[in-house]
Amino acid sequence: MKIAIIGGDGTGPEVAAEGVKVLKSVAKIEGFADQLELTELDWGGDRYLKTGEALPADGLDQLRKFDGILLGAVGHPDVAPGILERKLLLDVRFGLDQYINLRPVKLFPGVETPLKDKGPDDIDFVVVRENTEDLYCGAGGFMHKGTPNEVATQTAIYTRKGCERCIRYAFEYTQKRDNPKGKKLTLVAKTNVLTTGHDLWWRTFNEVASDYPDVEIDYNHVDACCMWIVKNPEFYDVIVTTNMFGDIITDLSGIIQGGMGVAAGGNINPEPGGVSMFEPMGGSAPKYTGTGKINPIATINAVSMLLDQLGQAQAAERVMSALMHVTGTKMKSQSAGKMGYSTSEVGDLVLDALA
Amino acid sequence: MKIAIIGGDGTGPEVAAEGVKVLKSVAKIEGFADQLELTELDWGGDRYLKTGEALPADGLDQLRKFDGILLGAVGHPDVAPGILERKLLLDVRFGLDQYINLRPVKLFPGVETPLKDKGPDDIDFVVVRENTEDLYCGAGGFMHKGTPNEVATQTAIYTRKGCERCIRYAFEYTQKRDNPKGKKLTLVAKTNVLTTGHDLWWRTFNEVASDYPDVEIDYNHVDACCMWIVKNPEFYDVIVTTNMFGDIITDLSGIIQGGMGVAAGGNINPEPGGVSMFEPMGGSAPKYTGTGKINPIATINAVSMLLDQLGQAQAAERVMSALMHVTGTKMKSQSAGKMGYSTSEVGDLVLDALA
Ligand SMILES: CC(C)[C@H](C(=O)O)[C@@H](O)C(=O)O
Ligand SMILES: CC(C)[C@H](C(=O)O)[C@@H](O)C(=O)O
Numbered sequence: 001m002k003i004a005i006i007g008g009d010g011t012g013p014e015v016a017a018e019g020v021k022v023l024k025s026v027a028k029i030e031g032f033a034d035q036l037e038l039t040e041l042d043w044g045g046d047r048y049l050k051t052g053e054a055l056p057a058d059g060l061d062q063l064r065k066f067d068g069i070l071l072g073a074v075g076h077p078d079v080a081p082g083i084l085e086r087k088l089l090l091d092v093r094f095g096l097d098q099y100i101n102l103r104p105v106k107l108f109p110g111v112e113t114p115l116k117d118k119g120p121d122d123i124d125f126v127v128v129r130e131n132t133e134d135l136y137c138g139a140g141g142f143m144h145k146g147t148p149n150e151v152a153t154q155t156a157i158y159t160r161k162g163c164e165r166c167i168r169y170a171f172e173y174t175q176k177r178d179n180p181k182g183k184k185l186t187l188v189a190k191t192n193v194l195t196t197g198h199d200l201w202w203r204t205f206n207e208v209a210s211d212y213p214d215v216e217i218d219y220n221h222v223d224a225c226c227m228w229i230v231k232n233p234e235f236y237d238v239i240v241t242t243n244m245f246g247d248i249i250t251d252l253s254g255i256i257q258g259g260m261g262v263a264a265g266g267n268i269n270p271e272p273g274g275v276s277m278f279e280p281m282g283g284s285a286p287k288y289t290g291t292g293k294i295n296p297i298a299t300i301n302a303v304s305m306l307l308d309q310l311g312q313a314q315a316a317e318r319v320m321s322a323l324m325h326v327t328g329t330k331m332k333s334q335s336a337g338k339m340g341y342s343t344s345e346v347g348d349l350v351l352d353a354l355a
Numbered sequence: 356m357k358i359a360i361i362g363g364d365g366t367g368p369e370v371a372a373e374g375v376k377v378l379k380s381v382a383k384i385e386g387f388a389d390q391l392e393l394t395e396l397d398w399g400g401d402r403y404l405k406t407g408e409a410l411p412a413d414g415l416d417q418l419r420k421f422d423g424i425l426l427g428a429v430g431h432p433d434v435a436p437g438i439l440e441r442k443l444l445l446d447v448r449f450g451l452d453q454y455i456n457l458r459p460v461k462l463f464p465g466v467e468t469p470l471k472d473k474g475p476d477d478i479d480f481v482v483v484r485e486n487t488e489d490l491y492c493g494a495g496g497f498m499h500k501g502t503p504n505e506v507a508t509q510t511a512i513y514t515r516k517g518c519e520r521c522i523r524y525a526f527e528y529t530q531k532r533d534n535p536k537g538k539k540l541t542l543v544a545k546t547n548v549l550t551t552g553h554d555l556w557w558r559t560f561n562e563v564a565s566d567y568p569d570v571e572i573d574y575n576h577v578d579a580c581c582m583w584i585v586k587n588p589e590f591y592d593v594i595v596t597t598n599m600f601g602d603i604i605t606d607l608s609g610i611i612q613g614g615m616g617v618a619a620g621g622n623i624n625p626e627p628g629g630v631s632m633f634e635p636m637g638g639s640a641p642k643y644t645g646t647g648k649i650n651p652i653a654t655i656n657a658v659s660m661l662l663d664q665l666g667q668a669q670a671a672e673r674v675m676s677a678l679m680h681v682t683g684t685k686m687k688s689q690s691a692g693k694m695g696y697s698t699s700e701v702g703d704l705v706l707d708a709l710a
Contacts, residue, residue: 154510197495
């Protein structure tokens, strides 16, 4: 079980360190410590400033040799915004064909949501975001650039293969998910306006649905979906959506489950031999670097997802239970600096709870 | 003051009727009843089912002769979704070059927000959405359609002229808006991924900003913005954004201000002689047709915006005060069927309060 740890920028390495602590501890408890092989990679902003590259030329090939990746955070105050996100995060997603972005949205015990009258039973759904196509392909250009007649384009490209594999994954996931309220998959798109691109999604969704007769299907326009996530999050079981809308919906969902301190996601290549990368939702928060104020719960959540992906369901469960014990009975808040504990103390609490 | 009333589908005509009542009443009180000329147009789903057209062939030319338009709602249960929205709503927006979609987001007194610990002082901002370009242009196509190799594209097109006129409008609006917390305009886009289309927006925003040194500027990625709208709506004064992201952000904002029952927007052509159209945010809710359960407050809110656009600031203010009196002291809820009054009774309450 070879795992790459990319701490990244700002507070990324600090939260990654807590993830590593948890990983090592649960491996010992569950008896696979001897199989666990962790490799820390110092990729990110500092490296970019020194060498002009966020990761080495053979970086993707290096990553292909691992069984999984844990990422801290990307974003350096001395690097123009957008560069590291593209060179590190997006290049890995695309290069390793991590075509699923999986975002479980769950209000953990003790965690505060900004929504009135909503509890853990109401906020418990999963977003499956397509992670390799759409407006993220980088197709676009300029004409008459810099003049009053300038025209700029940005093209979303979708393929049948690309949306079908994502939609199938979402159906399988919905089928397996143990939801007492029933199995429902909601497609979120904008078919009334994106009449070509989202027509392909719509047709594919409905065709694939016939292979999963036990899954109830639903459709929401993206604008309506954002309303329901705030007003009636309990409507949702699993959502499947395009890359761009998924970016928006996963962040919105992240805030209702308690924010950056707790939310995590996976960039998954579900194929045999595929390498997946898990990350806390928060950014690198450079101003907090070294202060011990950042919440490592999101990273520990990412570790649980990583273990699950590696087939260690029992270890994943154990980490999740420990995490929920700590949010539910120990921490004062999930906000940076208000936890009642330092970053590493929260990690220690999780270790105690693991045992 | 020639105003077209398009009741539209489902409950649209019912709420439009309350808007008309308010319009006539305030015109009498403010002394411009003799100038007011209302024309009802029976455009929408029923017409489409009979004739194949939602509006007559010379529909846009007819509309050009009015000073303003009040729209009820679009969406008929017997017409496939998307058709009427495009044929009526979008065709009017584009045909009359209503390049601003203006959405004031204000929590009226007595109205419940789904957010914890947020009151009328916290939820008080305005979204300026570009309304004629972006993914809404309809550019896109298919290759190998219906095969496993299908590729579909959808292209967002932006012009310097198109984004500059919207951004300028937003700066002017921010300058004029009386916000005790200061004048701040936030651009919402996704510059780290949409590196051509949103680069044009970014450059234009920053260039135009130098003409408005008294306006503080800020930038948010769209995903982060959706988080802040839920977590810290008080951050915002005025937001300016693209058509597609604006669609999402305005609906999200609508739900935090109390939802479909209260939120309204304007499709504005601010040029001399431009004809603007105002609408409640809610849909046509066909199942409620004729039940008197739908909330007309959103339409009355739209009437206030229409009056303001027509230069009747005092009448607009009067309608707004009456509306807030009714939400603040009379209505039990803003949800359909739970108001404590019927649709027309709520209209009557506003008439009483106008006097
Ligand atoms: C950093 C950025 C490129 C990225 C995205 O847009 O996908 C982020 O917002 C995310 O959701 O992981
Ligand atoms: C009905 C639809 C075409 C429209 C849009 O996407 O603009 C609506 O959602 C809106 O925001 O007015």
